Amino acid sequence: MSATSPAEATRPAAPQPATRLSVVKGHGTHNDFVLVDDRAGRLDLDAGLVARLADRRGGVGGDGVIRLVASAMLPEGRDLQAGEPAARWFMDYRNADGSVAQMCGNGVRVLAAFCERLGLWDGTGELALGTRAGVRRVRRVPAPDGSSAPWYAVGMGMVSLPGGEAAVDEGGDLQVRVDGLDVPRPALSVDVGNPHAVVALSDEATLARAELVHAPVVRPTPVDGVNVELVVPLGEQLVDGETVGRVRMRVHERGVGETSSCGTGAVAVAAAVRSWAGPSAPTTWLVQVPGGMVRVRLAADGTAELAGPAVLVADVQVDLDALG
Template sequence: MTRRFSKMHGIGNDFVVVDGRAAPLALDAATIRAMADRRTGIGFDQLLSIEPPRDPSCAFYYGIWNADGSPSGQCGNGARCVAAWLHRAGAIAVGELVRLQSPSGAIAVRLEDGGEVSVDMGEPVFDPLRIPFAVAVEADSYAIEVDGHPLQIGAVSMGNPHAVVVVSAVDAPELAALGPALTAHARFPQGANAGFVQLLARDHLRLRVHERGAGWTLACGTGACAAMAGLRRRGAVDERVRVDLPGGTLEIRWPGVGQTLWMRGPAAFVFEGEWLA
């Protein structure tokens, strides 16, 4: 079977986008892993499918699969790429606020003048049961041990679980081992995206993320949202923050509890192709 795809990226977090509006996506985990291979396949962090909505209040549904074939609940950079893809397909206009349904629920997207995309990611979730994170009492931070290293982490969901660690330098060599270990920590029964954040100023962060199912990535949109939200909850950052990731910069705005969080950044097309299988 031949399936057409678009290769896209959001500040280096790369995707294959498949049009499933007329025909449902029928790819098993092994096929997704083969497509994701950067030597023998297409290569990507996540695969995105665009499909008819299950929720009638939304215009479209998008599915998310990690490079290892596992499903994901949310992807901030992916949401921006979905919006840009739909705009190119003539389905949404610049300036139009559109509801999209993700595996973790509805979000809203808006294409801005100049090609960037703003995404209403919803309100950050700190309730451990909803993240999920195995702890009895909700707190701003938690003491855990990772491979013999005591850490203080924040735990938050942006539609997928995140562990956020404040560090003095995101390029510290010990993080190479701590990232995968924290992603697989037993306190996170579904795994977690491990974000290591450096506070440069009240409006400026530097971030490095190890994603469950994808590994170290050039950018993680939900990770940037989670890092900002965790620090905002502690009063460490302002309402608007610039987050520098290895692949580029995102703008995050969150007034605080009871409000939704907005992310803004670019989405780029790389090439079109066909997968022969």
């Protein structure tokens, strides 16, 4: 056996991989996320780790994982910050299966609450966050009566209908087959920075019959997958002197499955229903999802704002060795 030299005895040990990871669990209308503070960009957040963290039986559990990282640490973040210097922080969002996603409307609100918790934003003015769908600006807004959670409004950017007016006139530009429904239904393509297919249903009983355990079959098949929303219009009501539209929806998110809520999906639903209803339809919509309610405002310039609650429910120390 060879002897250890004095120099070797005093040499610092090689750094060992971290065996514990601090995360926070949060949700927006029960669309839930595992949040990771990785501002320095040291974490190797690969698809396998994401899937294990999001696993509801063997991990923390969530519809996705959101890594907060300095924009300067990612090429897409640096590109955004070059034009928007205020976007210091980037939302690196992954679906529960580990796939990379452009954005998440509920998730960006929860990330804003996380930034408040970390002292990166004091809740006043706007918080600019970089995402793969562009910069999203978040602000605190008054919560509706009866809400126990703080509300945040997010500028969601441009909303477009890839099929144009022809698709609106024809009822849609896609066909969607959903388990539990008797025939394929027409769907309207909506782009909210990520792709959506919105299917209108006639009543809530039909909405309840739909089985979203398996992904709906969409034709033509979208190359990058698509989120599918099923929506039932519920009419209009007067809220603080404004005529507001009301809808109820369910959603199957690509890479996740059915979720209790989808922020970009709520925007897509509001845009689709308003397009079908015509120019006299309301510009503000209350969207009821299984996990609660969000509000969508559609502006004349084609942009949208999403508002709703965001809640941080737990601080968790994850044993990475036990996670597998």
